[in-house]
Amino acid sequence: MIEIQSVKTHDLRFPLEQGAGVDAVHGNPVYSYAVTELTTNTNLRGFGGTFTLGAGNDVVCQLAQELAQPLIGQEIESLMANWGACSRSIADHHQYRWIGPHKGAVHLALASITNACFDLWAKARHVPLWRLLLDLTPRRILALLDLSYVEDVLDESAALSLLEHAYTTRDQRTHILEEGYRAYDTSVGWFNYSDEHIVANARKAVEHGFNAMKLKVGSKDVERDLRRVHLVREAVGENCTIMVDANQQWRWPVAMHACRELAKLNVYWIEEPTHPDDVLGHQRLAQAVNPVRIAVGEHIANRVLFKNFMLAGAARIIQVDALRVAGISEFITVSLLAKHFNLTVIPHVGDVGQLHQHMVLFNHIALDLPNAFLECIPHLREQFIYPARIENGRYLTPDTPGASFDLRSLTPITGTSAT
């Protein structure tokens, strides 16, 4: 019997080296985690987090601390046997709900809480997160989910049917555990890196075994974006996959012009071309750039908005992040929605891949989602006790118990500033 005894939170901020993490919209990021720690009546502790860019991380910690109070005294197996209901009751708290609902700081806080519960659960069973999730029957997976407000597309019976169908063919997909999951390199082309710098980084990525990588775009001058795509393409050759990411920078009519021009350049996807709430804006862009794909998700707050993007045909690459939506639970719900619509899930990794290396294995094996590639972003590797192992462009399957979110230090790094 492992029982949650207390909740602590930790406001951890990690300054990056000059220029790293900068995109067209976020000029001075400090990669930060609002970490929830669950202590128990044993020496096991669960850790979960959500990601921010620094300022406001304290507020998310405070909300996680407050929203997690109902967990104290609960036994982990019985808690997780019906996590969907618990998640919903926190998300729909009769007062906190007003400052969401299901978005912003309260929802990030729920992500942190949820991810700590899953970590503790996996540790209690002495297995890595991916193994824990694969050991669950379809009905037990269903009980992890809050399907409220997506039942028009995915009610319990439809979700169960998807899960059960994929269950029968799992064996065909377990070889991924030995092969490792392919990675793409997202840090070759930060926005302010010089042309020379991105070319050198792109070559280095190929040397390290990557054959997919991402370039930040969203310049005031679209020509700069186009030139840099050409430069990377020259450096890596035709067999390499290149994605571009505008981080919501473009407004009409530039959004349409930039997307049309980039779509001519053999890019695999165009990511976050405009505002993340603009479902119908993305729908128009998606139609204009087809067959190039629109990718969105790192700022899509919840399953309801994802459902709208999918119904509208506004994106083909679903970049749901378990540190943005309400944790692993809502991540699975969004993945099931994507399965229903026959779309591809390629998570954004606010966790630099620590949790998501588990989730893509689960998604492929248990949900029969396509075997794609997972974002690789190395900046915080050294902060984790068990950093994701990436060799020759592939994530190696993690083997330590839990969700790989144990941090080396819970002491805040000082000297970070919001302004």
Add this chain to the structure above:
Amino acid sequence: MIEIQSVKTHDLRFPLEQGAGVDAVHGNPVYSYAVTELTTNTNLRGFGGTFTLGAGNDVVCQLAQELAQPLIGQEIESLMANWGACSRSIADHHQYRWIGPHKGAVHLALASITNACFDLWAKARHVPLWRLLLDLTPRRILALLDLSYVEDVLDESAALSLLEHAYTTRDQRTHILEEGYRAYDTSVGWFNYSDEHIVANARKAVEHGFNAMKLKVGSKDVERDLRRVHLVREAVGENCTIMVDANQQWRWPVAMHACRELAKLNVYWIEEPTHPDDVLGHQRLAQAVNPVRIAVGEHIANRVLFKNFMLAGAARIIQVDALRVAGISEFITVSLLAKHFNLTVIPHVGDVGQLHQHMVLFNHIALDLPNAFLECIPHLREQFIYPARIENGRYLTPDTPGASFDLRSLTPITGTSAT
């Protein structure tokens, strides 16, 4: 020269009498304001607020305090001469933006800040807010707005054209200032009030001169909702307008069933039938209940989502709330979008009408939006120094300088609890 010297915030919570404010989703609200106070080099102080249901109000105060720092030292007239750019720079802060963007606690904080600036500005000119706004030229109004991400529908030139066109016909609409703006009574039918209680309240509302009122619905049992609509209709007669409000309670397939049944009962609108992010869900409901109207807005976070609801034909009544979106500025942007789509703006009044009594006068006279009715909700009247005056079912035009948001006390009321 009136210069902002400091920012203070106040976490004010007001417990309600038993049952008041309760709806199908929010079971135990404590009406609360996160108040921003701007002090100046004179004895003038600006006050603005955003509304919450209690828990989390402190977090919004903290964020308002932090986000308002760039205002310190600014002269109010020059600040407001280009408020649109200032609003955008706060909303797009390179770090805080991540925990939105443009939604949740950070956006509520911006509402509080913005409303304080407008209050100070009106006081500096010794005029009520409505007068301040009517005194501005179309170009000056335009400079108050952040139109980013809505330019596909409403760019600067389209907005200016709407403003200038309405400017030429203003004189035809100024008589509203003498008549007062019609009110509707929203507190006759809170969710847990007994049948007898709502019938008695409805009769009382008619006696007080109201001929429009709202009933809370969203019961597990749709028959209860229908019965209560019939009861109110019997009590007030056929000439009274009745609206129903489900506060996001319904999920599929109940949402469609309940809306179809209620649409048969001569209700003027059905408010918040389902999740406030569900653009396409509301679109389907709107088509099903036409010609009955769908009303949304109290939980629609920003202009981008409003634009999507409008483009989708998902709502005909736009209940934008200047305490939910980024204050008076984004309220005007959403009102202009509604004008473009020929829709009706009937604000939700998180401020119990104190600011919005000004905004509906501005909307009607300066934007040529329909003269409709404004929500009346009496619970916090006694907290304001200049409470809105409502006589014979009409808001009387306010005549004191500012935005009517001066509170009698800035001392927190204790004994409120989140749980």
